[in-house]
Amino acid sequence: ELTINRIAAGEVIHRPASAIKEMLENSIDAGATFVTITLAAGGLKLLEIADNGHGIRCEDLPLVCERFATSKLTAYADLQSIATFGFRGEALASISHVARVTVTTATAGAQCAFRATYADGKLVPEPGGSSAAPRACARTVGTTITVEDLFANTPTRRRAMRSASDEYARVLDVVGKYALAYPHVAMAVRKAGSGAAGAGHADLTTRGSVDARAAVRAVHGGALAQKLLAAESSDEAYGLRVSLLCSDANWAAKRPSVVVFVNGRLVECAPLAAAIEREYSPFLPRGAHPFALLQLSAPAARVDVNVHPTKADVLLADEGEAIALVQNAARAALGDANS
Numbered sequence: 133e134l135t136i137n138r139i140a141a142g143e144v145i146h147r148p149a150s151a152i153k154e155m156l157e158n159s160i161d162a163g164a165t166f167v168t169i170t171l172a173a174g175g176l177k178l179l180e181i182a183d184n185g186h187g188i189r190c191e192d193l194p195l196v197c198e199r200f201a202t203s204k205l206t207a208y209a210d211l212q213s214i215a216t217f218g219f220r221g222e223a224l225a226s227i228s229h230v231a232r233v234t235v236t237t238a239t240a241g242a243q244c245a246f247r248a249t250y251a252d253g254k255l256v257p258e259p260g261g262s263s264a265a266p267r268a269c270a271r272t273v274g275t276t277i278t279v280e281d282l283f284a285n286t287p288t289r290r291r292a293m294r295s296a297s298d299e300y301a302r303v304l305d306v307v308g309k310y311a312l313a314y315p316h317v318a319m320a321v322r323k324a325g326s327g328a329a330g331a332g333h334a335d336l337t338t339r340g341s342v343d344a345r346a347a348v349r350a351v352h353g354g355a356l357a358q359k360l361l362a363a364e365s366s367d368e369a370y371g372l373r374v375s376l377l378c379s380d381a382n383w384a385a386k387r388p389s390v391v392v393f394v395n396g397r398l399v400e401c402a403p404l405a406a407a408i409e410r411e412y413s414p415f416l417p418r419g420a421h422p423f424a425l426l427q428l429s430a431p432a433a434r435v436d437v438n439v440h441p442t443k444a445d446v447l448l449a450d451e452g453e454a455i456a457l458v459q460n461a462a463r464a465a466l467g468d469a470n471s
C-alpha cells in the first residue's frame with residue numbers, strides 16, 4: 133500500500149517546483165505577508181519554506197499530512213471549490229509520501245512553538261528521537277515546512293529529474309509568477325548556504341508592495357516594469373472579472389509570457405492566453421510575444437480543473453464570455469496607450 137501511495141504522490145508532486153507551488157499557496161492561504169524559500173540541490177536535497185502566516189495549532193499537527201485533511205472546508209462555498217481545484221488536503225500528504233517533512237509552527241495564542249516530523253502521512257520521531265509527538269520549541273508566529281530528500285524513496289521519479297540547476301530555475305519561475313499575483317507578499321528564494329535568511333544573497337526577492345508594478349520590476353526588471361499597461365473588465369451576468377497587467381505594444385518577449393491565475397491559483401488556460409496573443413499580433417513581429425499577468429475570477433462552480441491535478445489545465449464553463457472579457461481588457465489597455 134505504501135508503494136501505491138508513493139506512486140500516487142509522485143503524480144501529484146512531480147518535482148520540487150510542484151511541491152513549492154502547493155506550499156506557497158498554503159502560506160498565502162494562511163495570510164502570510166513574508167515567505168522565504170531555501171533550496172539545496174534544486175530542492176531535491178532540501179526545500180524549505182518559512183512564512184509569517186497564522187500558523188498551525190498543536191492539536192492539528194497530527195493530521196496535517198493525513199490525506200484529505202484540510203482546515204479549509206468550512207462552508208458550502210468551500211465544498212464547491214473542491215470541484216474547482218480537484219483535490220484538497222492532498223498536498224502535504226503527498227509530499228510526506230515522497231520526502232521527509234518537518235513542520236515547525238506557532239500560532240498567536242500559543243505558549244510556544246511546536247515541531248513535528250512526518251513520513252508517509254504520519255507523525256514519526258525525528259532522526260535519533262524516540263517519540264513521534266510534536267516537540268515544543270521556539271519560533272515566532274508562522275510556519276516553516278522543511279522537505280528533505282525529495283523522491284529518495286521513489287527512484288523512478290528521482291531519475292526523471294533534470295539537473296539541480298534546471299529544477300532550481302523551475303522553482304524561481306513558479307515563485308516569480310506568484311510574486312506578481314500577490315505583490316503584497318514579500319518573497320525570497322535562495323540557495324542554502326548563500327547567507328543567513330534575510331541577510332545573504334537571494335536569487336529572487338520582492339519587498340511586498342500594494343503595487344504589482346513593483347513586483348514586476350523585482351522579477352522581470354525595470355525595462356518591462358516601465359512599459360506596463362493595465363485594464364479591468366467585468367461581466368456581472370456571468371460573475372466574471374478580469375484584471376490585466378500587460379506590456380505595451382513596443383515590448384516583446386522571445387517566449388510566451390502570458391501568466392494566468394484563475395481564482396487566485398496559477399493555472400494553464402490556453403484559450404485565454406491565445407486571446408491576449410491575438411490582440412497583440414498586429415503590433416508585434418512574428419515570433420514575438422507580449423507579457424501579461426491575467427487574473428480571472430469566476431464562480432467556483434463554473435471552473436473545472438482537468439482530471440490531472442498538477443497539469444492545472446483549467447476548463448471554464450463560460451469560456452466564450454471569459455475570452456470576450458479578456459479581449460476587452462487587452463483592447464482597453466492597448467487602446468489607452470495608443471490614444
Ligand code: ADP
Pocket residue numbers: 154158159162183185186187188196201202203204219220221222223224225275
Ligand atoms: P489544503 O491546502 O488543500 O487544505 P494541504 O495538504 O495543502 O491541503 O495542507 C493541509 C493543511 O495544513 C491545510 O489545510 C492547513 O490547515 C495546514 N497548513 C499547511 N501549510 C500551512 C501553512 N504554511 N500555514 C498554516 N497552515 C498550513
Ligand code: MG
Pocket residue numbers: 154157158221223
Ligand atoms: Mg494546500
